[in-house]
Amino acid sequence: MAAKKGKPSKKGGNNNSNRDEMEQDDRLQAIVLTDSFETRFMPLTASKPRCLLPLANIPLIEYTLESLAMAAVKEVYLVCSAHADQIIEYIENSKWNLPWSPFKVTTIMSPESRSIGDAMRDIDNRGIITGDFILISGDLVTNIEFDKVLEFHKKAHQNDKDHILTMCLSKATGYYKTRSIQPATFILDKSNNKCIYYEDIPLAHSKSKSALSIDPELLEDVEEFSLRNDLIDCRIDICSQQVPPLFQDNFDYQSLRSDFVKGVISSDLLRKGVYAYITDEYAVRAESWHAYDVMSQDFLGRWAYPIVLDANFLEDQTYSYESSHIYKEKDVVLAQSCKIGKCTAIGSGTKIGEGSSIENCVIGRNCQIGENISIRNSYIWDNTNIGNNSIINHSIIASDVNVGANVLINKGCVIGFNVTIDDNMVVPESTKLSSVPIKSGNNDMFSQGLSEDSDSEAAESVIDKSTKCDVLAVDIVGENGVGYVYESDVSDDEEDSISGNLKNANSLVNQMEELYLSDDSIASATTKTKKKRTMSSNSMYTDKDDTEFEDDEDFEEEGIATVERAIENNHDLDTAMLELNTLRMSMNVTYHEVRTVTIMSMLRRVNHFIFTQTLGAKEAVAKVFNQWGMLFKRQCFEDEDFIDLINIILDQVLKIDFEKPELILFVALNSLYDNDILEEENIYEWWKTISQETKYSSVTSLTAKWVEWLQNADEESSEESSEEES
Known part of the structure; x- marks a missing residue:
C-alpha cells in the first residue's frame, strides 16, 4: 500500500500506476551514514574516511554492506559528507557496483551536513524515502538477523x-567489553519494550555523579517497567517515513538519541512511539580506538560468525583459517624461525624475517617485517616496513609507514599514513603521529567546514602557525624521519562531554591491555572472599526479573554459562580461556572464583553424562577432565593455587548429589595428575590437612588409598635411585 505520509520519490511521477507505487514501497531501503560527525579517529581520518579504514584488513564499509545484503535490502543510499570522492570511487570499483549486486547502491553528496540531524533533513528534502527504512552507520560490524528486527518493527x-x-x-554481558563510549539509560515498558525514557549517563572516567529525573506522568499507563543501562546501542534503527520530516520540523534535533529519541518520547505534542528490539547477537560500531581494538579481536575470534575473515568478502582475498584463530593469505613468506601466535591475520605479499614474533595482531598486505621483531596486540596496515630488532606494543601503524631498526613503539600509539621513523627511536606511550601537520582545535576545524573525516587537502591546510604542531617531531621520529605530533586540545569525547577527565576514554588501550597478557604473568589470588564489581556512583543495574542480585552471583552465572558454552560447542582452550579471563577482569574477581565456576561447569557436564546414561561415572569424569582440565594450567600459578583447586573439587563434589562421590573425586584428581596439572607435592600438602577432617571421610576413601599408593611409589623410586647410585 502506498505510503500516505512523507514525500514521493523524485524518480516516480503522477503517471505511475498504483501497482508500480506498491512495488516501489515494498522495496526495503537502507540509509548508511558514512560520516561519523566526530573527531575520535584523528589524525587518520584527516585523509581517509572512517568507513574506509581497515578492520582486519577489510574496509569497515564492507561489514555494513554485507549485513544489509543478508537483510534482503534492495536500495542502499550512502550519505557522504566528507571524503565523498574516495567513497564514490571505492563503491564504483567494488562488487557492490556489479550487475549481480544484491542491491542498488546510490551515493548522496551531503557536504553541508554536520550531524545526523542535518543528514536526515537532507534525505527528507530529496524525497527518496518510500516506506520503512533501515538507518545504519558505515562503521558497523554485525551478524544480526534483520528479518527478526523487521518482524518486531511491523508488530509494534x-x-x-x-x-x-x-x-x-x-x-552487554559480563564477558562483553565493548560497552558503548556513549552509555545511556533506557526505561522500557516490560510488556512491549516501548521506550518510555532515555538519558545519556556520564562515562565512568568522568567521575561525575548523576541522577535521573523522570516525569511521573510518563509512567502513568505503565504497569511494569525495566530500567536498563546494560545495553549496547548498535545504532541500527528501523524508521518509518515520518522520521525524516520530524527532523525537518525540529531543527534543534542534531543527534539521533539525545535529541531525536529523547525529544520525541517526551513531547506532549508529538507523542510518537519508539520501541527497543533487544538482541544477543553481535553488533558493535567502531566508535572509538578502544572499540576498534576489541572488535578486531572479536572478529578474529569468530564472534560475528558467519561474518568471518576466511569468508573472503573482497574478490581478491584468499584467507585460510588455521587453529588458534590464525589466518593467512596466499603468498605470505614466513622465515623458519619466526613465531606466529594466536589471533593473528597476515595479508598476502607480506614477509616476516628470522626470529620475529607476532601475536594478537593483524598484518596487512605487502608488509616487510625484518628480523628479531616483536609485535604484540597491534594492527599493521598495508605496505608498511619495519626494521630489524624493533618492538611494537598495542598500537596502530597505518599504511605506507616506514619504521627503522631498533625502534620501540610503546602501547597506545597511532602512527598515521606515510610517517617515517628513523632508527633507534622511542615513541612514547599514546603518541599520535601524522605525516602532515594537522591543527587539533576542534572548534576551528568545524568552523571551517571540517568534521573528523575532513578532505585531505583541506586537512593539510589546517595548520596552527602559533603552536608546535607544524614542526617535525625530531625527538620522536629522528633526524631522517617524517612525522608531526597530533594533540587534541580537549578530550576525544568532546562531543559527549567537556570534562577533561574523559581524556583516556578513547584510548586504544583504555586500560584493557591486560586482556592480552599471558595468564602466567598475572598474579593469582586464592582468597575465598568474593569481590564485588566496581561500580561508579551513577551506575544503575536493574535485574530483568525484578529480583535484587549480588555481583558475585552474577559472575557465577555468567562464568558457568561461558564454560558450558565452550564445552558444548567444543571451543579450543585459547578461546575458552580468553573469554574467562575477560570476564574475570570485567567483574574484578579473583582466580579462585574463575576456578570455582570452571569446576562447577565441568562437574555439571559429568552429571549430565551420568544422568542421561551416555557414559558411566568413571568414563564421564575422565572424558571431561582430560579435555578441559588443561584450563587450570592458566588459572593456577603457585602451589597454594593448586591446593585451592583440589579443595574446590572436593567441595563441589559434595554439593552435587553424585551416587558415587568418592569415585568422582578420585578420578578427577587422578586425571589432573596424569595430565601433569597436579604435582605430588601439591597432593601431599593438601592431604595433610584434609585427612584429619572426619566430615570428608566418606568421599575421600578412594583418594586416601590413591595418595598412599603415590607415597609408596615415591619411596620405591627413591630406593631404586639410591641403589643405582651405589
Whole structure:
C-alpha cells in the first residue's frame, strides 16, 4: 500500500500506476551514514574516511554492506559528507557496483551536513524515502538477523499507530567489553519494550555523579517497567517515513538519541512511539580506538560468525583459517624461525624475517617485517616496513609507514599514513603521529567546514602557525624521519562531554591491555572472599526479573554459562580461556572464583553424562577432565593455587548429589595428575590437612588409598635411585 505520509520519490511521477507505487514501497531501503560527525579517529581520518579504514584488513564499509545484503535490502543510499570522492570511487570499483549486486547502491553528496540531524533533513528534502527504512552507520560490524528486527518493527506498528522508530540494542554481558563510549539509560515498558525514557549517563572516567529525573506522568499507563543501562546501542534503527520530516520540523534535533529519541518520547505534542528490539547477537560500531581494538579481536575470534575473515568478502582475498584463530593469505613468506601466535591475520605479499614474533595482531598486505621483531596486540596496515630488532606494543601503524631498526613503539600509539621513523627511536606511550601537520582545535576545524573525516587537502591546510604542531617531531621520529605530533586540545569525547577527565576514554588501550597478557604473568589470588564489581556512583543495574542480585552471583552465572558454552560447542582452550579471563577482569574477581565456576561447569557436564546414561561415572569424569582440565594450567600459578583447586573439587563434589562421590573425586584428581596439572607435592600438602577432617571421610576413601599408593611409589623410586647410585 502506498505510503500516505512523507514525500514521493523524485524518480516516480503522477503517471505511475498504483501497482508500480506498491512495488516501489515494498522495496526495503537502507540509509548508511558514512560520516561519523566526530573527531575520535584523528589524525587518520584527516585523509581517509572512517568507513574506509581497515578492520582486519577489510574496509569497515564492507561489514555494513554485507549485513544489509543478508537483510534482503534492495536500495542502499550512502550519505557522504566528507571524503565523498574516495567513497564514490571505492563503491564504483567494488562488487557492490556489479550487475549481480544484491542491491542498488546510490551515493548522496551531503557536504553541508554536520550531524545526523542535518543528514536526515537532507534525505527528507530529496524525497527518496518510500516506506520503512533501515538507518545504519558505515562503521558497523554485525551478524544480526534483520528479518527478526523487521518482524518486531511491523508488530509494534500494528499494535501502536504512533510507532515510528525501532532501536536495535544489544545486551552487554559480563564477558562483553565493548560497552558503548556513549552509555545511556533506557526505561522500557516490560510488556512491549516501548521506550518510555532515555538519558545519556556520564562515562565512568568522568567521575561525575548523576541522577535521573523522570516525569511521573510518563509512567502513568505503565504497569511494569525495566530500567536498563546494560545495553549496547548498535545504532541500527528501523524508521518509518515520518522520521525524516520530524527532523525537518525540529531543527534543534542534531543527534539521533539525545535529541531525536529523547525529544520525541517526551513531547506532549508529538507523542510518537519508539520501541527497543533487544538482541544477543553481535553488533558493535567502531566508535572509538578502544572499540576498534576489541572488535578486531572479536572478529578474529569468530564472534560475528558467519561474518568471518576466511569468508573472503573482497574478490581478491584468499584467507585460510588455521587453529588458534590464525589466518593467512596466499603468498605470505614466513622465515623458519619466526613465531606466529594466536589471533593473528597476515595479508598476502607480506614477509616476516628470522626470529620475529607476532601475536594478537593483524598484518596487512605487502608488509616487510625484518628480523628479531616483536609485535604484540597491534594492527599493521598495508605496505608498511619495519626494521630489524624493533618492538611494537598495542598500537596502530597505518599504511605506507616506514619504521627503522631498533625502534620501540610503546602501547597506545597511532602512527598515521606515510610517517617515517628513523632508527633507534622511542615513541612514547599514546603518541599520535601524522605525516602532515594537522591543527587539533576542534572548534576551528568545524568552523571551517571540517568534521573528523575532513578532505585531505583541506586537512593539510589546517595548520596552527602559533603552536608546535607544524614542526617535525625530531625527538620522536629522528633526524631522517617524517612525522608531526597530533594533540587534541580537549578530550576525544568532546562531543559527549567537556570534562577533561574523559581524556583516556578513547584510548586504544583504555586500560584493557591486560586482556592480552599471558595468564602466567598475572598474579593469582586464592582468597575465598568474593569481590564485588566496581561500580561508579551513577551506575544503575536493574535485574530483568525484578529480583535484587549480588555481583558475585552474577559472575557465577555468567562464568558457568561461558564454560558450558565452550564445552558444548567444543571451543579450543585459547578461546575458552580468553573469554574467562575477560570476564574475570570485567567483574574484578579473583582466580579462585574463575576456578570455582570452571569446576562447577565441568562437574555439571559429568552429571549430565551420568544422568542421561551416555557414559558411566568413571568414563564421564575422565572424558571431561582430560579435555578441559588443561584450563587450570592458566588459572593456577603457585602451589597454594593448586591446593585451592583440589579443595574446590572436593567441595563441589559434595554439593552435587553424585551416587558415587568418592569415585568422582578420585578420578578427577587422578586425571589432573596424569595430565601433569597436579604435582605430588601439591597432593601431599593438601592431604595433610584434609585427612584429619572426619566430615570428608566418606568421599575421600578412594583418594586416601590413591595418595598412599603415590607415597609408596615415591619411596620405591627413591630406593631404586639410591641403589643405582651405589
